[in-house]
Amino acid sequence: VQLQASGGGLVQPGGSLRLSCAASRSPFGTYAMAWFRQPPGKEREFVAAISGSGTGTLYADSVKGRFTISRDNAKTTVYLQMNSLKPEDTAVYSCAATRTLNVARVIQKQSDYDYWGQGTLVTVSS
Numbered sequence: 516v517q518l519q520a521s522g523g524g525l526v527q528p529g530g531s532l533r534l535s536c537a538a539s540r541s542p543f544g545t546y547a548m549a550w551f552r553q554p555p556g557k558e559r560e561f562v563a564a565i566s567g568s569g570t571g572t573l574y575a576d577s578v579k580g581r582f583t584i585s586r587d588n589a590k591t592t593v594y595l596q597m598n599s600l601k602p603e604d605t606a607v608y609s610c611a612a613t614r615t616l617n618v619a620r621v622i623q624k625q626s627d628y629d630y631w632g633q634g635t636l637v638t639v640s641s
Contacts, residue, residue: 516540516630520610523635526600530639534595536610536632543591544568547615547622550584550595552606553634559625562608563595567618578604600639607634 522534538546549564563584564573572584581600586593593610611628622628 516546516612518610518612518630518632520608520632520635523608523637525638525640527641528601528639530600531596531598532600532637534597534608534610534635534637536593536595538591538593538612541591542588543586544588544618545614545616546612547620548584548586548593549611549622549628550593550608551611551625552604552608552637554603554606559609561623561625564621564623565593566621567615571619571621573621573623597637600637602639605637605639607636609634 517539519537526532544567547567550562551559552562553559561575565584569586581598583596610632612630613628
């Protein structure tokens with residue numbers, strides 16, 4: 516599976532961005548998906564995950580209530596809507612995918628993901 520992330524950029528604190536991750540493989544609904552981020556000088560961390568069916572989601576505490584992960588299986592794309600952005604959200608955001616037989620499964624662990632996109636930079640600054 517090839518993943519192409521897009522939508523990053525420079526935004527002021529309090530602003531919004533929507534990231535997209537387009538996948539090359541069908542049936543897309545058999546892949547659990549997630550977004551991770553790597554802030555400057557820090558380790559990569561979990562942001563949000565979604566099940567293959569789209570019915571299950573999970574968020575890091577730091578983004579809960581501000582970010583929303585969603586997917587469109589017909590378009591083989593997963594999204595991350597980011598609202599009320601803070602300077603500490605500045606990072607390279609990467610999407611990840613892994614095939615799963617359980618389409619309701621939500622996966623948080625980085626090492627469980629087999630496929631990674633190239634990352635898109637989000638900078639939150641005034």
